[in-house]
Amino acid sequence: MSKLPEILPPGYRFSPKDKELIELFLKPKITGKYKEDGPIPEIGFYQHEPWDLPDFSPIPRKDQEWFFFTEQDLKRQNGTRKNRATEAGYWKSTGRTPKGTGTCWVMHEYRITLKEFDGANPSQKTFVLCRLLEREDSESKSKPTLAPGDAVISDKMQIE
Secondary structure (H helix, E strand, O other), X not given: OOOOOOOOOOOOXXXXXXXXXXXXXXXXXXXXXXXXXXXXXXXXXXXXXXXXXXXXXXXXHHHOEEEEEEEOOEOOOOOOOEOOEXXXXXXXXXXXXXXXXXXXXXXEEEEEOOXXXXXXXXXXXXXXXXXXXXXXXXXXXXXXXXXXXXXXXXXXXXXX
């Protein structure tokens, strides 16, 4: 995987808006039209701890925001619940953590809920796009705005 060009002037970085993430990156990835050498790599997102994930991205670690594609992983083969567990903990939907300790890692998961992008069509896979953020204040929240048919799930990492 190559790093993003280092010829960008100071102050410039890869910072797409929510709609751009869906229209320019996630839809092409699902339909097989995404350039694999683009700025968003495909990894097994939930197989890694959040503090290790930036090493898999072409975006410099100092940016504190990284993007990844991952295939949806279900808890049970015939179920609909998503598996968001890692070895050290799990990604919890935004809200209070019932037990364990919250961390500074926040993830926004983008998925498309429109039928034509559900991964059931030929040459399609059920990808989601994850935006990983390292926050100094782990309680800060962002509220993305999306077009109909798009969904974002905001999760926080919890260590058990």
